Every structure is written in structure tokens, then in C-alpha cells.
Amino acid sequence: MKIKNVCILGAGTLGTRVALQAALSQFNVRIYDINPKALDTSKKTMETIVHQLAKSSGFEADSGLNAIQGIFFTDNPQVAVQDADIINESVLENVKVKNEVWELFGQIAPEKTIFTTNTSFLLPSMFAEISGRPERFCALHFHDVFYAKGVDIMPHPGTDPKLIPVLEAFGRSLEQVPVVIQKENHGYLFNAMLGAILSTAGKLLANGVGSVEAIDKSYMVNFRVDMGPFAIMDSIGLDTVWHVTVNNNEEGSKAFAALLKGMLDQGKAGVKSGEGFYKYPNPAFRQPGFLS
Amino acid sequence: MKIKNVCILGAGTLGTRVALQAALSQFNVRIYDINPKALDTSKKTMETIVHQLAKSSGFEADSGLNAIQGIFFTDNPQVAVQDADIINESVLENVKVKNEVWELFGQIAPEKTIFTTNTSFLLPSMFAEISGRPERFCALHFHDVFYAKGVDIMPHPGTDPKLIPVLEAFGRSLEQVPVVIQKENHGYLFNAMLGAILSTAGKLLANGVGSVEAIDKSYMVNFRVDMGPFAIMDSIGLDTVWHVTVNNNEEGSKAFAALLKGMLDQGKAGVKSGEGFYKYPNPAFRQPGFLS
Secondary structure, three states, X not given: OOOOEEEEEOOOHHHHHHHHHHHHOOOEXXXXXXXXXXXXXXXXXXXXXXXXXXXXOOOOHHHHHHHHHOOEEEOOHHHHHOOOOEEEEOXXXXXXXXXXXXXXXXXXXXXXXXXXXXXXXXXXXXXXXXXXXXXXXXXXXXXXXXXXXXXXXXEOOOOOOOHHHHHHHHHHHOOOEEEEOOOOOXXXXXXXXXXXXXXXXXXXXXXXXXXXXXXXXXXXXXXOOOXXXXXXXXXXXXXXHHHHHHOOOOOOHHHHHHHHHHHHHOOOOEHXXXXXXXXXXXXXXXXXXXXX | OOOOEEEEEOOOHHHHHHHHHHHHOOOEEEEEOOOHHHHHHHHHHHHHHHHHHHHHOOOOHHHHHHHHHOOEEEOOHHHHHOOOOXXXXXXXXXXXXXXXXXXHHHHHOOOOOEEEEOOOOOOOHHHHOOXXXXXXXXXXXXXXXXXXXXXXXXXXXXXXXXXXXXXHHHHHHOOOEEEEOOOXXXXXXXXXXXXXXXXHHHHHHHOOOOOHHHHHHHHHHHHOOOOOHHHHHHHHOHHHHHHHHHOOOOOOHHHHHHHHHXXXXXXXXXXXXXXXXXXXXXXXXXXXXOOO
């Protein structure tokens, strides 16, 4: 199973980043979205990322921009999947939408195509059957590709074990560190741990044990890292954090979900809205003296 | 309330480190332990730390060794507490032992002495009354002093609020970042979050979702840090981790506690015994290629 042609479904944040890295890693890339405007935005985002990479590393902007020119952007499913060796699906995190996508692509994809989903919290077994090729279906989950470089490989019980080393090699060729999950789990390994940190921080705040700043300071100084849980939540987006929190039945999560809902009602959704637990672009936790 | 004379109760790991930093910060330091052998070990540990600091930073070993010469080591409670402005207690994490210590020192300490406990998971309100001066009693909790430089200041409901800024200033003078906790909580802020990470990692392992290495890799690569949860547990000591886990009633914790018990029965207690989840002194997670 030699992978050369990569088909990305969904031109959102993650699909855009995986497609860009695949092009930078010399794969032939086609990226599909049902919405042509999303494809335009995706291309612009790729250009922005290339310029940022050029600034922060020795990377040449021109070679990156050339790689983007080689990517095929399309809203035509048949064209997108033509001759694809692998599909990585990053459409909306919604069971119905993912079912529709996998039912369609299961019918039109070449026989050789490996099917992978980039879902964050759902399970590959939810879509394996409807895709029509459960044995070639697996989760292949990226974090943010350019900063957090882990890629989760999570089979469902029906996945052909021969697929795993193929996906590990593919992950490495995308400059990621492959992590194999032995058994299906909502949130893989990392998102499960991250969720525990964020939910504990949220409960400490909602229960009045500590302030946003005290909780983040405590995390930053003792782990010696540059962001605490509330800064991380701001960067994820408080709408997403609220969505996960409100579905958590643990004691104390309801109070934190209510606090998040109040912030969202005031338009505070985190970095993307200019304000969340901190104000951007110059949040307090990045100011000199925050840790003193 | 000017702090000049510092009395440390308990010459174990943490008491030793706080006493050393206080001496390096020019305080007059007396350190007490009921066991004279512990005092000898404490002095040797301080010398080792000074040599390590001299190696890893521009710090001069001689000035550190001089500071240790100025520390008064004693197994006599009356001598230890003579003229003390503050006590920081780091005796065994056991309610009965701490009660005995605070009952004794409450009787023999000068009237001016501020009482602080360095407990990791207990609460200051448990010892405030027996000390005889609840309004001058507060938790002042260090992490490891030289690497993780947070210091938690956690009052109980009867603590005089005027004590807080005094303890914040004292923490800063020991080169720590003070974190004020608004309300008593087992594990303050950081230990509560750390506990959530370790317990989630333990459950993922015990449930067969991922291997030790996969869980640590996933944490290290996505947070871009050099230790994952199992490496952290090895450094804490698996006896301590087991003690916390076995008292946790959450689903899944029992299975992880049993796994830890099995390791301890084989003599695997983490870094200090040469083996835990990894083998020391050259654990796999520090080898080049672990993240690939």
C-alpha cells in the first residue's frame, strides 16, 4: 500500500492544515469542500501559515507557496477522490454529516482507497459500516499539524491490523509523531487527558477555589510551560469548550458550563472573538511579571 | 510582621529544600527533626543540591556551602523555635502526627510566630485549632523549590487576611511565585490538576486503551514537554501515587490502584528504586527517537 495521492475532505481548520503539510511533504493533494467559499478561505489560510512558518523557521516561503499551487481545490466529490490512495476526513463533528459523507465516498472512491477520519471525539466504528469498507477504515487524528505534532491512529475492532504500520509511516512522512491507540476511546489519549485538565480547572474556578489567573499561574510555574488551562481554552474557542462541558455529567461541570454560557452570551468566545478569559491580542498571561 | 528567623519542622525532602532556599535567601534558619539521623541526611542532601545548582547555573558552590554552615540543625523543639518569626511544617503527611506537632509547637513557640503547614493534600483547618492560634495559621505549600517554583498560600476560614500579603512577600523572597487559593481545597490548585492528569492516564492504561509509552508520547509531543504522566509518577514515587489512587472512588481508579500495587510488590517504586514504569538511570522516554 504505497500512498502518493491524498484526498482531504473538509476545508476547515484541520483539513486545511493536513492538506498543506501533505503538499509540503510532496504528496499529490486534492481537498474537497461542499462550500466553494470554504475552499477560497482554505487557500488563503495556507498562504498565511506558510508566511508564519517562513518567519519562525529557516523554511523558504516560495517553496511553500509553490506547494500550495500544486494543491487541487474542488467542490466536486468525484474529482476530489479520483485515484486517491487515502482519504482523511475532517468535516463537521456531527454524526449525521459524517454518515452522509462516508456513504457517498464509500460509493465513489476507488477500490484501493484507505478511509480515515480525523474526528476529535467520535469513534471510527460509528462510520466504518456505512463506508462499505470497514476493514480499511481507521481514525487518523491530527492535533494542529505545525505546533502539536502528534497523530493518533485508532482502529475500530474491524480494522485490518495491516493498516496500522501503513498509517504510522504516512504520519511520519507528514512530520508527525504517530501514537497508536489499542482500543477505541472518545478523545483518544491526549484529548482525554487535556479534557481532564480543563474540566478540573473549570470546576476549581466555578467552585470559587481560585481565580483564572491563580489557576493558570499555578499550572505555568509548576509545569514550566507558557500557557495555563484558561489560556488553552481561549485558544480552542469557548464555544467548543462549552459544548464538551455541557455534555459532561460530572459534579461541578454544570456550574462551569453555566459560566461559559454567560461569557458566550456576551460575545466572549476566546482568542477568535478578541476576548475570553483574557483580552487579545496582548493577554495578561503573556505580560512580563505575570509569573511573579 | 518582618520575617527574619525561619523554623522548619521536618527534615525530609521538602523541609530540606525549603530550609536551604531560606538560607540562600539570607534568612536565619533552624531546622528540626525528631530523628537526628534525618538531620545528617538533610545536610548532605543540601550539599548535593548546592553542587547541582552550581553545575546547572552560574551559582557559586562556595557561597551555597557557607549558607548551609549557617543553618542550625536540631532535634530539640525549644531550641528550634527560639525567636522564630515563622514556622513552616513539613512533617509526615498524617493527621495524627501533624496534630501532635502543632499541639507541641503551639505551646512552646514565641507569641509572634506565624504558623504555616506545607501539607500536600490535607487542609489547614484540620490543625488550626489545636495549634492554639488559628488566626495566625495558614497553608504555605512549596512544590520542589528549585525546579517547580510555585508556592501555594491557602488560608482556612479563620485565618487573619493580613497574613496573606506577608506570606506572598515571604514566598517571593524565597524566589517562588506565590499563588493565593481563595477557599480550602484538597490539593490546592496545581495538585488537583496534576491528580486529574495522572488519574486519567492511569485509567487509560488500566483499561487497555493505550500503552505507557503511547500515553506519555501523546502527552509529550502535543504539549511539547519532556515528561509524560508515567514519567512524572515515577519521579513522585509509585508508593505515593498508589496511596492517592487507592483513596479515589472514581470508576476505573481501582483497576489502576491494583496495577500499581502489583508493581510495588515487585519492588518497582519509580526513580528511587531504579525501576517503575521505566528503568533508571536511562529511561526510554529520554532516549533519542522516543518521539518518532
